[in-house]
Amino acid sequence: MFHKFQKHINQNLPFLSKGKLLVTISGGIDSVILAHLCKQAKFDFALAHCNFNLRGKESDADQDFVEQLAKDLQVEVFIKSFDTNAVAEKLKISTQMAARDLRYSWFDVLCTQKQFDYILTAHHADDNLETFLINLSRGTGLDGLTGIPEVNDNIVRPLLKFSREEIVSFAKANNFKWREDSSNASTKYLRNKLRHDVIPVLKEMNTELLHNFETTQSNLKYSKSIIKDAVKRIYKEVVSIEDAVIKLNIKKLQELPNTNAYVFELLKDFNFTAWKDVYNLLDAQSGKQVFSATHRLVKDRDYLLVTGVSNAINSTSEVSISIAEDVKSIEIPFGVLSFKTTQQIEESNKSTLYIDKDLLKFPLTIRKWEKGDYFYPLGMQGKKKLSKFFKDEKYSLLDKEKALVLCSGEDVVWLINKRGDNRYKVTEKTKNILKITLQ
Template identity: 55%
Template sequence: MIQKFTAHINQNFPFLKDKKLLIAISGGLDSVVLYQQLATLHFDISLAHCNFNLRGKESDLDAEFVNNLSQKTSNQIFIKSFDTQKYSKENKLSTQIAARELRYSWFQELAEKHHFDFIITAHHADDNLETFLINLTRGTGLEGFTGIPKINGNIVRPLLPFSREEILKYAKENNISWREDASNASTKYTRNKIRHQVVPILKEVNPSLLSSFEKTLENLQESQQILTDSIDKVSSEIMETKNAITKINIDKIQQLSNSKAYLYQLLKKFGFTEWNDVYDLLSAQSGKQVFSETHRLLKDRDFLMLTKKTNVISNVVEKSLIQENQSKITNPVQLTFEQTQEKSTENKQTIYVDKDLLKYPLLIRKWQNGDYLYPSKMQGKKKLSKFFKDAKFSLLEKENTWLLCNANNEIIWVINHRQDRRFSIKPSTKSTLKITTL
């Protein structure tokens, strides 16, 4: 196996040479063999072991085993103990998912702190097949059938082409010791049930199951790439991102052959789960919205507007006071205030006002129903709601618009949009204040 493994590494993972590697080692067969293989090839390796405290004394013996192993080979080792059951309950996760989150989070912390280039895990061909079957039972899209990725960011899995049988044979032939996890024989967990009750039957039907499965994965991965290319093309045609707001053109997406499928592919990475509600937004009234844990999707006339929850600003009145002697503010918006003698060209980021007309403290606030202004270059006054409508503001744009107001709440400036002419400088103006957004 070492010759086959060496050829595999040289062909598919040449970038691992001369890199600093962190091997995830449980003490089980797969991780110990992976460690021995990479050590034989003289890679720069350290070990990381998670004690999940799920099997009492056995968990402690696993940690002791890998610690002794590292001492024999003088490799650096990191061992961390987790209260997995507590984390599982607090976060309402299954034990296996909780352990996975704890494991990978810690590995990434180690990689960042100690400058490891890659994290190496011991997933193999049988793991890949089991993951495929688990996804099949739970229901998934095409991406759930493309297998465990060989490379995912800084995580690398060199053993994926090798079967558990090959790894076991190699360990026995080379007198390699490992820790056997008794819980692997239990059918309590879904993966073990599939491993012990489903896969053996499939291998009886097709003794070359893993080889056939590898070819199937290659075909599915190629299909996934075609789908990705198509989604990228559609995304560039119907989606536009500006100022942390992504707009999806409803008319264009409805012209696609299967708008629901495209909508799923475009938005799945943002954590939405209620897909019927997402799809219904296409024909809903403006103002309807759907939330994921991290994002909001809002129907606004001809567009779906996608924002992070952290970028959603409430329409509740928020105030920030500006005193007369201030030259700059940074929150909730960035403004500078400068007395000047000359007026240069105005733009949306700069206004000039008659300072003698200002009443301090000035206010920065959100708009309210009933607000009105006297727009520059226009006659009469105008309700701010009408101004927004005529300027075709989206609901999100209205939510994210700030007003600069006098102490008596009169609007001086719809910031970055329109100045109120009541405060504009005139020939009689004695003191001019230049206000600029940064």
């Protein structure tokens, strides 16, 4: 196996021979064999072991084993202990997810502090097949079917071309020792169920299973590349970004063949799972929404709008700000308002308002607009409800959620950053002009 490993490195991963490597090791057979292979290949490497404290004395014994292996191999070893269950409970995530996040965060820190070039993990061909079947059973796109990448940024998996059988055979032939994780024998986890009950049956039915699977994944990767090129070509025509809002042009999307396929590819990174609801938004009424754990998708007339969930929460939260007469500036959710008494009107725009100060009743207030609010828009005749004004100005749902008004008593003096009120405009009779600027 070593000669096959060395040939694979020389042909496909030659940069490992010249880099400073951090080999992640649990004490299990896969990572132990990776460490031995790196030693035989005369790589410049150190070991990194995480004690997640999930199996009591067994976890501590794993740590002891790794420390002894490092001495035997005459390489440096880094050990980190975690209270994994406490972290999982605090973050409201699974223990497995907490362990993964803790592990890779620490590896990144080590790489920065100790200047390692690459992180090596011991994932092999059977792990790749298991991941494929897990993703297939849960529902996924091409990304989930193309498996574990051999190189992902600074993470390298040099054993992906090797089967579990090859690794076990090599370990036994060389009398290498390793640790057995008792939790791997339990079939209550989906991965273990596949490993012990499903994949052996598939291999019995087809002795070339792993080879054929590798061929299939290779073909899927070619297809993924074609799709990526197609999406890249239409991206500029369909997608635009304004004020941290991603906008997808519905008309241009519907002109494309296989519209839903393009929608999936454009939105797959935003963690949506209710894809039928996402596709239905194309023909839904304005204001309809679909949420993922991290993002919100809104139908707004001619566009699908993508924002973070945190933006949605902030935009719908209550706002109530009181402004005394002597206030010079005050922070609001999307900027800073400054107040200055002046004697003349300079160039005006939507973010600057000049009003008759003597008509105001202090303290002024800033709040969210409410149903029934109205004002007398500058440049227009008579009064208009804000809801009607929003409709005429083609406000999106997101725009309406963010809209704030500056009020004097019950009167709306300014729809902030949009339009002032005619009743408070500066006239020939005005003695004191108040300049309000949004920055």
